[in-house]
Amino acid sequence: MAGRAVTWERRAGPRAIVGGLLALAAACNGGASPLEPGATQPGTSTGDPTTTGTPGTTAPTTGEPPPPPTACAEPTDLTASPRTIGEAVAFINGLPQPLTLDCFLERLERPLAIAATKSVISLQPAVGEASPRLFLFAGELVMSVAVDGHGFDLLEFGELVAPTRSIKGEIGFPLADPIAHDAPFTRIFDGEDGTGCGICHGSEAPTPEYPQAFVSDALRFPDFETVAFADLRREYERCDPAVQPERCARLTALFGHGPVEPAAFPESMPTIYDYEP
Template identity: 45%
Template sequence: MAGSGSGAAGIAGCAPAAGAQNPRSIAEVVRMVNTLEKPLELPCFLAHLAGPLQMTAALSTVSAQPAFTRSSPRIFVFLDPLVFTVVPEGPGRYLLEFGERRGDARSLKAEIVFPVTGELAPEAPFEHIVFNEQFSTCAFCHDAETRAPDVPFARAFESLALRPPDEALVSLDELRSEVQLCDAGSDPYRCAMLHALFGREAVVEREFPETYGAL
């Protein structure tokens, strides 16, 4: 039944520990993932994050996480200096994508594919987006890509950080309504994703830095 809370069934037992501190870097996300029970689904990982969470949502027509409807936009979660993105449905729904801030206008890129069934190596999030020895797959959208000298253990890349255009933004109030309307019987994964992010006391709307380039 829609709005019954059954969407939370997919994240039962997934919650932050008392006094939990959220990861602030890609390396800390890897360490967190490795401490959690496997197989680990993406909604369960999200539900383990401690609140309040700062987020922005937007339509995304050009990315590895396409989001074409306001009911299932691309969701940006800010854990400064880390930003990660997820989508509730579509071909990118199993991806956790990262931009770890470097200066005012650049970020270190990485990606984890869920479910995670075993221990992640430190280089795994970086190696997954490698296109060739010179570029990552992120270079198709993010200009001025270079190797990241502070990640010597992996083929890691940083590039310009981007923000969605204002006309693409979706308010968090809209998404809170989607949580109530979600029918976990017919759409369990999407409902679990929405409940993992919004089934908490505090979710705060967050603006992107003005120094980030616009998509």
């Protein structure tokens, strides 16, 4: 999975506009087969053998900590690994409402493949290496989320349709009701012949895959802006919910509900710095 998926950075312009993008980022605010749900410990755990629920019987503890509480409005067994934007919308609409982004992330099928960047050249910028921008790989679909700061409530999509071309979309959370199938595209449509992603992603053009959707250049972040997977996991392990409840909840939604593994973009994919003036 790590070598196949590709994502975006919101249409790269010449190097001369990089400083302008940083200012804009500060100013703007906006089928998968089901996996068995995360197992839950029966009974209660107090350090003694766990009660099974049958009077007079006990089961030994496993030494594993109990799973974290769900971020969803109500418990659900639904999981999925959407491979297209359309599948992601269908999955979103099947989850309990009202829906938070953390609930959606929690219910993604594991293992979850993640790459992280400290890049700030985006409308979903990182907040340093400790709170990077994260890319989630699922086949030809790459989704991005922020750990903290601007874009924290946004889920961004890049659906690969060619080695260096992808369809872009975006959904804002929380959601009170199910969304329309074209919601990821109408949100970023700029009212003309393109999208807000055109700020960073070159060569936008309409695409027949979805109504009102546009395809444009797919970009990767450069190696020097990579945040190591081990460092990202350490941020999850040492996060203090009493100090940073929302940031810790986001990291828990990603790392606390099953295996997570590192991913990477193909080196053949261009970066924002590869565009010529």
